[in-house]
Amino acid sequence: MTVFILPVFAAVSAFLLSLAGCELVKHTGVVDAPDGKRKQQARPVPRLGGVGMIAAILIVLAAVALAHESIPAARGHDWLPGQLPTLWVALGGAGLLAGVGALDDIFGLRALPKLLMVLAIALACALLGVAAPMLDTPAGTLAWPPLLIAGSMLWIIVVTNAANFMDGSNGLSLGSLAIMFAGLGASHAAVSDAGFPPGLVTVIAAIAGFLCHNLKGTLYAGDTGAFGLGGLFAMLALIAGIPVWTAATLVLPFLVDVLLTLASRSRHGQSLFVAHTDHAYQGLIRAGWPHMDVALTWWCLSAACAVAATIGVSAGGALPFVLFWVLVAGLSAGWFMVHRKTSGHKVTRGTGGQALGTTPEE
Numbered sequence: 379m380t381v382f383i384l385p386v387f388a389a390v391s392a393f394l395l396s397l398a399g400c401e402l403v404k405h406t407g408v409v410d411a412p413d414g415k416r417k418q419q420a421r422p423v424p425r426l427g428g429v430g431m432i433a434a435i436l437i438v439l440a441a442v443a444l445a446h447e448s449i450p451a452a453r454g455h456d457w458l459p460g461q462l463p464t465l466w467v468a469l470g471g472a473g474l475l476a477g478v479g480a481l482d483d484i485f486g487l488r489a490l491p492k493l494l495m496v497l498a499i500a501l502a503c504a505l506l507g508v509a510a511p512m513l514d515t516p517a518g519t520l521a522w523p524p525l526l527i528a529g530s531m532l533w534i535i536v537v538t539n540a541a542n543f544m545d546g547s548n549g550l551s552l553g554s555l556a557i558m559f560a561g562l563g564a565s566h567a568a569v570s571d572a573g574f575p576p577g578l579v580t581v582i583a584a585i586a587g588f589l590c591h592n593l594k595g596t597l598y599a600g601d602t603g604a605f606g607l608g609g610l611f612a613m614l615a616l617i618a619g620i621p622v623w624t625a626a627t628l629v630l631p632f633l634v635d636v637l638l639t640l641a642s643r644s645r646h647g648q649s650l651f652v653a654h655t656d657h658a659y660q661g662l663i664r665a666g667w668p669h670m671d672v673a674l675t676w677w678c679l680s681a682a683c684a685v686a687a688t689i690g691v692s693a694g695g696a697l698p699f700v701l702f703w704v705l706v707a708g709l710s711a712g713w714f715m716v717h718r719k720t721s722g723h724k725v726t727r728g729t730g731g732q733a734l735g736t737t738p739e740e
Contacts, residue, residue, distance in 0.1 A: 428603025541608025561684025
């Protein structure tokens with residue numbers, strides 16, 4: 379009975395601790411101020427919501443670790459996908475990424491030094507075992523360690539930064555990450571006898587506590603939340619025992635928008651290290667979409683990708699590879715359509731913690 383009560387208690391505790399922690403960080407004085415450019419909210423908004431979420435997750439997981447030692451019925455339960463000690467490396471790496479984000483939130487960091495710190499953490503984690511064991515392709519299986527380490531490092535960097543780049547609309551990035559964590563758990567359960575990892579429910583519950591504040595426009599996750607939870611997802615996906623194509627499918631709603639946006643900016647000779655409003659979700663906001671509608675759109679896309687990833691990994695064979703590229707094509711077509719239809723709008727300020735109105739650009 380304990381193995382069922384403990385996960386429920388952990389999830390409820392993570393939600394309440396995150397809810398309370400996020401309320402506390404509102405009074406730190408660390409805010410995201412409007413700048414008339416990318417940051418179009420009408421007033422300064424507290425930005426350390428990631429601290430509240432991550433503190434709740436760490437406290438609950440530490441308590442669960444103690445329970446595993448003291449409660450016989452709880453021992454041996456697979457709380458997170460991955461095996462020790464690699465799992466500890468992943469958790470430590472995610473904590474370090476959250477620390478980089480916190481430094482940026484509080485003190486401000488230049489883009490290049492921040493990227494170099496993320497690169498160093500990603501490389502260290504990949505070298506310490508947080509890496510894909512193989513890559514299945516139509517031409518065969520690739521298992522050359524240097525290639526897998528380099529690819530895993532790149533994966534951690536890209537997913538972590540993608541979660542941060544997409545964190546510009548209330549509820550979008552962290553809500554989508556919650557769905558991606560759910561898809562990761564379902565995909566892991568499809569290939570493992572251990573079932574859905576309860577620790578992922580704890581992570582999702584902590585995100586839900588944050589969203590109670592964020593969806594009202596009263597708190598942002600900041601780089602602490604985006605880097606910490608984006609990095610945690612990236613690393614757990616590498617060690618969860620699912621195909622690389624399944625892991626990549628889960629995060630496609632982020633990857634397609636981010637990579638196509640960066641490619642477009644590069645093609646037009648624009649800097650990749652300067653904040654901008656060129657993402658598809660930002661285009662929808664410019665076109666007059668409320669933030670909640672934009673978030674719901676990405677939540678639905680994330681849910682569709684999670685379902686596709688779970689179906690693909692359950693069926694096995696070449697299906698994960700095929701589904702990945704089918705979804706890439708569909709999401710890319712959507713990106714080009716949104717980009718074409720919204721490029722003639724500019725954002726105007728609203729009255730809350732977000733941009734509400736838009737006007738056509740003359």
